[in-house]
Amino acid sequence: MDKKINYREAFEELQQIVVAIEAGDIPVDELTQKINRATLLLDICKAKLMESETEVEKLLLKLEQDQDRSTAE
Amino acid sequence: MPELLDNKTVFTLSEVSKSIQKTIAERYKSLYWIKAEMNKLNHYTHSGHCYPELLEKKDGKVVAEMRSVLWKMDYQRINKQFLAFIGEPLREGITMLFQAAISYDPLYGFSLKIVDIDPSYVLGELEKEKRESIFKLKSEGLYEANKKLDFALVPKRLAIISVETSKGLADFFKIIQGNPWGYKLSYTLFPALLQGDKSILSIIKQLEIIAENFEDYDAVAIIRGGGGDVGLSSYNNYLLAKAIAIFPIPVLTGIGHSTNETVCEMVAYKNAITPSELADFLLQKFHNFAIKMDQASERIVRASRGIFQQENGALNALVSAISWNCKTLLLQEKSVLKNINLDLQRYSKLLIKDDFQELQHIERIINMANPIHLMRRGFSIVRVNGQAIHQLSQVNIGDEISIQLVDGKILSQVRGLQEKEKNNG
Numbered sequence: 001m002d003k004k005i006n007y008r009e010a011f012e013e014l015q016q017i018v019v020a021i022e023a024g025d026i027p028v029d030e031l032t033q034k035i036n037r038a039t040l041l042l043d044i045c046k047a048k049l050m051e052s053e054t055e056v057e058k059l060l061l062k063l064e065q066d067q068d069r070s071t072a073e
Numbered sequence: 074m075p076e077l078l079d080n081k082t083v084f085t086l087s088e089v090s091k092s093i094q095k096t097i098a099e100r101y102k103s104l105y106w107i108k109a110e111m112n113k114l115n116h117y118t119h120s121g122h123c124y125p126e127l128l129e130k131k132d133g134k135v136v137a138e139m140r141s142v143l144w145k146m147d148y149q150r151i152n153k154q155f156l157a158f159i160g161e162p163l164r165e166g167i168t169m170l171f172q173a174a175i176s177y178d179p180l181y182g183f184s185l186k187i188v189d190i191d192p193s194y195v196l197g198e199l200e201k202e203k204r205e206s207i208f209k210l211k212s213e214g215l216y217e218a219n220k221k222l223d224f225a226l227v228p229k230r231l232a233i234i235s236v237e238t239s240k241g242l243a244d245f246f247k248i249i250q251g252n253p254w255g256y257k258l259s260y261t262l263f264p265a266l267l268q269g270d271k272s273i274l275s276i277i278k279q280l281e282i283i284a285e286n287f288e289d290y291d292a293v294a295i296i297r298g299g300g301g302d303v304g305l306s307s308y309n310n311y312l313l314a315k316a317i318a319i320f321p322i323p324v325l326t327g328i329g330h331s332t333n334e335t336v337c338e339m340v341a342y343k344n345a346i347t348p349s350e351l352a353d354f355l356l357q358k359f360h361n362f363a364i365k366m367d368q369a370s371e372r373i374v375r376a377s378r379g380i381f382q383q384e385n386g387a388l389n390a391l392v393s394a395i396s397w398n399c400k401t402l403l404l405q406e407k408s409v410l411k412n413i414n415l416d417l418q419r420y421s422k423l424l425i426k427d428d429f430q431e432l433q434h435i436e437r438i439i440n441m442a443n444p445i446h447l448m449r450r451g452f453s454i455v456r457v458n459g460q461a462i463h464q465l466s467q468v469n470i471g472d473e474i475s476i477q478l479v480d481g482k483i484l485s486q487v488r489g490l491q492e493k494e495k496n497n498g
Binding site for chain 2: 011014015017018021022027028029031032035038039042045046049052053056060063064
C-alpha cells in the first residue's frame, strides 16, 4: 500500500506529522509510531525524488542532444 | 474614133476613159506631196500590195475621200524606213504626208499611187497623239487615278495580261519562281496582243474581263518583252491609257523597251519598265511585309523574354525573402527553445534540490522528536500499567512502575509523591 502512495500524498502526510510533532501534543507512544511512519514516508519520498531526478537528467540530456542535432542541420 | 448616130457624136466607154487618162496624165505630170489621214491600210498579205483608204475630215465630217494604191515594193521599202526611223510600222488611223502620183486607169478608175511617205511627219503626228492623250487624261482628272489606289500589302493574286510565249513573261516567272525566300503568288493569264494597232482593243477587252471580278486580284500586270521596240505607239492611245488609269485595282506595266515612256506606262500605278523589274517590284513588296513581320516577331520574343526575366526576378526576390524570414523565424524559435531548455534544466534541478532540502529539514525535525534521542540524553519514560505518565495525578503510592531506558527498563514501586514547588516568578 505504501509503495503505491505518490510523492505528493506522502509529502503532505509527512508535513501533517511535522505540524503535529511541532505542536508537541502527541503522546510518547504515539510519537514513536508517528516517527516510524514519518521515517517510512521520508524513505519513499527520497526514493521517488531520486527516481525523478535521474529521469529528469535523462530527459534533459536527450533534449540537449536533440537540440544539438537540429542546430547542426 | 467617135461615130455619128442620129446627129449625135457617140464615144465608147474606153474612148472616154482613155481621154480622161490622157488628160489627167498631161495635167498631173509630176509627183505631189499630199497630207491625208490613212483610214485603212488594206494590206493584202497574198499579193503584198496595199490599197489604203484616204480621208480628210473637217469638224469630224469627211470632206474628201480617195482610194490609193501602194505597191508591194514601195510598201516594203516605206515600212522598213518607218521601223528604222520611228520604231513603228506603217499603220492606219493616222495623218500622213506622202508623195503620190495622180493616176487614172480605165479599169480601176481614179487613184493616188503612193510612192513615198515622210516618216518624220508621222513621228510628229504620233507625238501629237501622245501629247493629246496626256492632255485629255489630265483635264479629265484621270491621269493620277490609278497611282492613287491603295496597293495590297502582299500582292499575291495577279491578273497578267501577256502572251504565253512571251520572253518577257518567261523572264518574269523565272525571277518570281526563283526567289530565295519562297514567296509565292497565284496568277491568271489573260492573253492579248501586246503591240501594233490591234493591241489597243485586245488589251482593253481583257481589262474589261478582269474588271468584272477585280476583287479576285490584287493587281494587274501588263507584261511584254522580247518583241523589240516596234509597234509600241498603241500604248500612247487615249482609250487604252484611260482604261488603265480608271482601272479599279493597281495596274503594273513591264512592257520592256528602250524608247520613251508611253502614256499607258505613265498612268499605270507602277511602270517597272522591264518584266524582270516588275517581278523584283512585287518581290520587294513581299519582302517589305516579311521584314515587318520578322521585326514584329523579334519584338514579341524580346518583350516576352523581358516579362519572363522580370517575373523570374520577382519570384527570386520572393524566394529569398521567404527563405530569409523563415531562417530568422527559425533562429528566433530555436533560441526560445534553447532558453526554455536551459530554464528547464536549471529549474527542474532546482525544484528537485528544493524538495530534497525540504525532506532533509523534515528528517531533522523527525529525528529531533524521536524519544530515543531524548532517552540517550538521560530522559526516560515512566509507565504505570503500560500507560506513559506525565502528571503526578496519574500515580498513587505503592503503584508498580516501569522506567523505560534506551537499552531496557527498570521495574520499581512508588514510595512517595513530591509535588513541584510553585514559584511565583
